[in-house]
Amino acid sequence: MDKDSKPQGSARRQFLADTARMACGVGLLGLGLGLYARHATALPPAAIRPPGALPETEFSGACIRCGLCVRDCPYDILHLAKPEEPMSTGTPYFIARQAPCEMCEDIPCVKACPTGALDHSLTDINKSRMGLAVLVDQETCLNFLGLRCDICYRVCPVIDKAITLEPQTNTRTGKHTLFIPVVHSSDCTGCGKCEKACPTEIAAIKVFPLYMAKGQLSAHYRLGWVEKEKAGGSLVAPDIEHQYNLPEGMKYEHGKGLSSVPPSEAPPAEPVVPKAFQGGKL
Amino acid sequence: MSATPLRPGAEAIAEKGWLAAHKWLILRRISQIGILLLFLVGPWFKLWIVKGNLNYSYTLDFLPLADPFLLLQSVLTGEMPEKLALIGVVVVLLLYLLVGGRTYCSWVCPVNLVTDFANWLRARLGLKGGAHLSRMTRYWILGMTLLVALQTGTIAWEMVNPVSMLHRGLFFGLGAAWAVILAVFLFDLFVMRHGWCGHLCPVGAFYSLIGKLSVMRVKLPRRDACNDCMDCFAVCPEQQVIRPALKGINGTPPVILEENCTNCGRCIDVCSKGVFTFGSRFGNSGK
Secondary structure, three states, X not given: OHHHHOHHHHHHHHHHHHHHHHHHHHHHHHHHHHHHHHHHXXXXXXXXXXXXXXXXXXXXXXXXXXXXXXXXXXXXXXXXXXXXXXXOOOOEEEEOOOOOOOOOOOOHHHHHOOOOOEXXXXXXXXXXXXXXXXXXXXXXXXXXXXXXXXXXXXXXXOEOOOEEEEEEEOOOOOOOEEEEEEEOOOOOOOOOHHHHHOOOXXXXXXXXXXXXXXXXXXXXXXXXXXXXXXXXXXXXXXXOOOOOOOOOOEEEEOOOEEEEXXXXXXXXXXXXXXXXXXXXXX | OOOXXXXXXXXXXXXXXXXXXXXXXXXXXXXXXXXXXXXXHHHHHOOOOEEXXXXXXXXXXXXXXXXXXXXXXXXXXXXXOOHHHHHHXXXXXXXXXXXXXXXXXXHOOOHHHHXXXXXXXXXXXXXXXXXXXXXXXXXXXXXXXXXXXXXXXXXXXHHOOHHHHHXXXXXXXXXXXXXXXXXXXXXXXXXXXXXXXXXHOHHHHHHHHHHOOOOEEEEOOOHXXXXXXXXXXXXOOOHHHHHXXXXXXXXXXXXXXXXXXXXXXXXXXXXXXXXXXXXXXXXXXXX
């Protein structure tokens, strides 16, 4: 028989067939797993990572799902993701609306982390950037409606820096002031206290992971006033002084507004009405 | 000869008594459940002897233990662990180099309780046959998990790993992990005998690599006394490991050096002739 006469060839054939079977079968599994893992890098908007967490793409490789951060959180705000939750199984998160980060000064969760998933170089909790608060709904924010709710501003652990109240005219009443809460990414830690405290049925201010909350200018953009300050002076030929058409005896200065001109400084009287409108002599 | 076939171990029970014929099984269950309890008294009674889970744990704020397979995946994604995790890996590697690699599977892993139950039920219900798969599959899966970690930059295997899902779930909230564990149980019960632990699990496959060099082994100092009752084969979760050492095939010394022996000790329990015992891998060439 042909098969018996070539035992080596048959064995090699069998080996190749077995190898191909394994490689293809397990390869298919690996493909499925790899595609599934892609979802791990897309953190759902309501889930906020603990302080010092690396960017999501690195975090899902560095976090070993041990839960030590959960255990060492004195306020028990952290959870480990369950398999059915839309994020990487076993990784830590908190939901700001349920229980925000209390911003412990000694940051025990970071200290507990046995890997670099929570960055150990973070020692000042005010420098953590767990996420960024965004006033998502101006239609339901009570301050936008003209009330002095101010709760998000009051509960903010970085009060007057992370959230400020900016006065604005209430155009509805025409005589009141709106105090608009404005979040500043330079100081917001993303702790979520504002979202937790927002008194509306669904929070008007929410904390989102940074990748969702933050925009970015194009790399080639330059802010003229910043560049001017850096250079110590105007970078182009000085502006021509703007000419204003003003009533006689008035002047306008930038930053000061209208003022009357003392008679001595008054420019020589010129025809106020443009020539074209002066009409002909009758 | 008895008219009805006896259950494996019946002779040993008659010979040594029930307790001696279940010694290692009982010790193993004590170990498995005891480890679970050590982790559980934390969340239950706020008695923090051990924090964490099998991926990484911290005992008495002193002893770190880390799973080397997991840390390897993490490193492959391009992340470096901190000092405690590295110490933990070294401790675990040394421990299993001493007591046997897949000792993890039979003495520590919680999934073993599930699959052992499935296998016990399978025998009791007289379920025969099922799907066949090479026992090498687990190494392919092991390689695949490492490759996926390298490729995706995430520890992808941890998203679906039933071992850590169950262990972590017991202390941090199980969620839908119960369905995954049930699936493993049903797979072992109906689809494939010793399917998960013996064919598929890459965690066990990784520990078996440590087991290639580990010291503690099942030895067969009295293999001449073997009466071919086959009880050891019937209870062994990795049957292929016994024959070479028992029969001295190709001059194999009387010690099970095969890396997939889980050191469960069930063969020692069920042998009425006292063929097996625990010992070291060294000094076995003579017999």
